[in-house]
Amino acid sequence: MTGGDEVPGLFTLVLHTHLPWLAHHGRWPVGEEWLYQSWSAAYLPLLRVLFGLADEGRTGVLTLGVTPVVAAQLDDPYCLDGMYRWLGNWRLRAAEAASLPAGVKSDPLTACSPEALRAFGIRECAEADQALDDFATRWRHGASPLLRDLIDAGTVELLGGPLAHPFQPLLAPRLREFALREGLADTWLRVGRTPAGIWAPECAYAPGLEHDYASAGVSHFLVDGPSLHGDTTLGRPVGDTNVVAFGRDLKVSYRVWSPKSGYPGHAAYRDFHTYDHRTGLKPARVTGRAVPPDRKAPYDPERADRMVDVHVADFVEVVRSRLCAESERIGRPAHVIAAFDTELFGHWWYEGPVWLQRVLRALPAAGVRVGTLSDALAGGYVGAAVELPASSWGSGKDWRVWTGEKVADLVQLNAEVVDTALTTVDKALTQTASVIGPLPRDRIADQILRETLLTVSSDWPFMVSKDSAADYARYRAYLHAHATREIADALASGRRQTAQRLADGWNRADGLFGALDARRLPR
Template sequence: MSGELAVVLHTHMPYVEGYGTWPFGEEWLWEAIATSYVPLLDVFEQHGDQLTLSVTPVLADQLEVADLGARFDTFVTEVRRRTHAADIEAAASPAEVEALRHSLASYESAAERMRALGGDLLGALAPHVAWTSSATHAVLPLLATDAGVRLQLQVGIDGHRRRFGAWDGGFWLPECAHDPALDLLLEEAGVHATCVDLTDTGLDPLRPLRSAAGPLLVPIDREIIELVWSQGGYPGGAAYRDTFRRTAHDHLAHAVDGTPYDPARAAAAARTDAADFVARVRERVAGGGLCVFAIDTELLGHWWHEGPQWLAAVLEEAGTQGLAVTRLDDALHRHEPAPAPDDLPVTTWGTPRDLTTWSAPSVADLAWAARDAELRVVAAGARADARAVRELLALQSSDWAFMTHRDLSAPYAHERVAGHREALETALSSVGSLSPAVRNLAPDASPAALLVP
């Protein structure tokens, strides 16, 4: 069988809606909508049958908020217009002014598209969403109990089915954190396939594995991913917009080589790099196999401004060069899996490929806080109301440890953990006296999964 490429886009945002604004909090959501989610809609509409889109339940929770469109519109019209105007006034050259006008135009375009959608971005994404994930992106191997894992799985899967209908069993393991001990729980929940990072195991990265418990373990292809997601990847090219050199008001007006940003120059670079990417994947799968190119959706647009253009060019170039690009669920019917080895280790896509990012001494307090909360809620069983369950799910998010370990917004992460932990204490000591809502987080949560023997 000839080889093929599966592009998997993992779309995720921790629950920030209503939890702080600039520089930490819900502005992250508005930025992701403006720079990634809306710009990618055209790619999904034109090439959705070739892409595998995963949306985490916790992101869907936020995109489901009733006034999402109005609040996003306010962010663009009252915040981004003002901050761009201030930077334009202070610009050092006409070329910088043009680059900032291009930046503002992209926000205005996103706002216009959201108005046309009636603010229903989730509805626009829905036809393309195939895979789900755990409720709040918990690192499942670090949970303390099977009941806690079942809760994350059930809430996430139930939410996906309510929102999107049919589900073929595709499940994104948060942080690609896989432990063979999870496989039976995944199988029980209806998971048929998930992605894993087996880079350092010596196993074939182009062939799926069949776990003893049932689910397919599909290796992501780190060699191909790093053409994009690495220090020397395409986004570091001279012509692309520099994500790290920012203006006084946090905008981007320069290319990586330091010159004022030129959109036409960057678009040409995106087409060139797309052709190079397709050629390299063709060579990679010349002898057969399944190349899984899996990245965070937010890399395309938010971290790499030209990412959506590049992806569209890849899909067009693949047709020109004769590279098959397919949805992962479809590809798995064509590639015979090998039996998973009995000694498969715990793996993630962290650095190194283990649980260190979420369990190292620097984040031990967060890991233990989440495990302690889980044990207390599981012990409470039927006495734990929906509010307590939601606060537990919020505590279990992988993002708090990631932010701390990488020194990215660590104070905000600790503030969120402390707040959810305090609310959990109140909920457990005052059953029935609090509203079951934690804004819109995990509306499908209930203690039922905790009661499974």
């Protein structure tokens, strides 16, 4: 690793924490299990790392996006109870592996011997015990108090976003404005701060969105590198606004993870896809990209740990070199941003949290100034204004994942459901407004908008386009569309009691965003 000679510029690490609403919608293979796996493998260790860095007095270590839909689940009593049970089940499965009797046959679908699985189970028991203790003591009131502590300590900058993670460019302007403002308000309720910056869902941008952001009080947002034609060394005000777009540096980000390569695929690291089917644990290492599960080598934690140090040193050198080269190119200190899904660190890449902890210590030691996006704004890492193209961070860096032929039915469904919802809610609020006195809260209208936002979640077309649990994604989109239509039809036909009963029933499954208020829908 390069020594500590200070290099020009600023490095920012941005993590985007997002899953769709999964509570009450299935367990396995897709559903709540996805939430609990990500929570245990990524969110728990990430916050453990951040609190450790905070205890060392480090500030501005990363910019952390947490979508309102994830925050809702991490604070939800049902999910908190389910998570504690899941951790207990993990502990039991680890104990089963640790106590396999001598002579037991190996799982024929893996190459892990009973002896290796027992050693693996002992380590997993220790990890599960740590997670259970951490969860019971630190997480008992949900994630929001923890995030508030990290924000107050200056350890992280928190990014917000719209409710339910819609693909904003395709959303009706009124609902788009409502989702963004309600999303920012939801974060304020949870952590006592309104985020100045957002991670726009899928980094999706359409010309004109900057005016929505300015109106909502958003000062900065993320786009992918190609949106700025690869020149991401400075934030750029968009159009005639003061809203700044920051671009992800793909050369640096792809060093860690890209569609084709990155550190997590190294042979020494734990393999995400290979299970021991007796216990549900993952006792193998990657071994090789073309190696089948029954030929994978047992996981070796010492070997993996040594490789983490190699990849920390490599990343630090990549960042140093990039800052020096880009600063020289533009004739002033440059800004380099690496951005990833939070779930990469721990859920997909088991060693990811350890790598994060070490790299966030190693960068300053190597002379790299680390700061948040807000630090970059305050430090003047902003260039000339720019006009951005329609873009995203999906395949092709355009909108094809959310508008392509595979998802044409979902595009049509979304348009129809949004039109139904807005028409019905407008009519309901107009009728209620005729009553003398303040406009009362309309829980039926609230639920119509809640289900509509769940219908238009960007996750469903993404999963269909990528053929990742596509059946589940289509089921969820059409389920929430059905809920919207069912409630709206009853209300529009004058059957208010029926609409109320239906809204209450759907709310038992989809009661997130309790402060969502249809009266704030732009008229």
